[in-house]
Amino acid sequence: MILTVKTKSQTELIDITFEIQQLVSSSGINEGLCILFVPHTTAAVTINENADPSVPADIIMVLNKIVPWEAGYRHLEGNSPAHLKSTLVGVSELIIIENSKLFLGTWQGIFFCEFDGPRTRKLHVRFLPTKYKE
């Protein structure tokens, strides 16, 4: 399965929890694992608080502080900071499925992380069911 994500900014965290849960629901899986994989080198996926929108805003702000925009980069495309953020945050996630639901903590949501947008991005989604709905 592939989820298409249209990003609107250069750097952006987009809450995709609802979309992933919909894919879980329509798959018929009761228990198992959900695997997310970002097939891009300047994007990532993370799990963090999605109740207060200032949390993803702070994540973006600090990632921009940690990874300098100018640092004598050799890569001529000019998006080396985006590659760095992708490696620091990571391109895959693994989430437990229980009772046909993503088994996340109360405050957790899944964010697609755009670091070199705006672009139309893809997210690969796979399920490893250990039990199907009866």
Added chain:
Amino acid sequence: MILTVKTKSQTELIDITFEIQQLVSSSGINEGLCILFVPHTTAAVTINENADPSVPADIIMVLNKIVPWEAGYRHLEGNSPAHLKSTLVGVSELIIIENSKLFLGTWQGIFFCEFDGPRTRKLHVRFLPTKYKE
């Protein structure tokens, strides 16, 4: 399965290798995968050296240098640095099980990472067996 972890400090790396190995042993799994998932947004899980306690101490020290305590954060709870560390370190781990044992390197241990404690935390543990003990 859920492992309860009681943390005692604001920032702390707690070696949980023994507890996870116990869960593997009592599960009857011979070969497969062990999945760890932290259902919190200000904690994480990592694998690193557990022989010398100065290694987790240095990890905490440098994470505190990388993620500034004061940076004009917008999130009013005041724990934005903890959210950042959670995203940088990651909330899930995947460990191979072989011969009913966590297949870790000689110096590797599993650490629960508390970034906004002290609290009582949970860690979700799942197994994907490819072979059970005969």
Added chain:
Amino acid sequence: MILTVKTKSQTELIDITFEIQQLVSSSGINEGLCILFVPHTTAAVTINENADPSVPADIIMVLNKIVPWEAGYRHLEGNSPAHLKSTLVGVSELIIIENSKLFLGTWQGIFFCEFDGPRTRKLHVRFLPTKYKE
């Protein structure tokens, strides 16, 4: 399965995409997951662009900026920065297998990350097949 990686520098990103694809091909797996696990505490594995060699060079440069070489470390072996980088980048990766191929993005490659070399390293490789070749 174990892949042996001989590193030649203190800090180095080595493209192992071809070697992992060879293991997938010889395994007979058609669809499933490929799990990579680094059993070392001063190395890691990441996925990023392998078309332009300046991308891994920039990743190394910025990781060296983020994690200071001198910071009053307590760990007496002197390789604390390598332990930090291992925790930030991560010791495991999860890649989807489709049509007997690693299902990576156009620009993605798999890199073994040496942070305390040169050494002879190991990478554990496991497959979770959901379908074998007919």
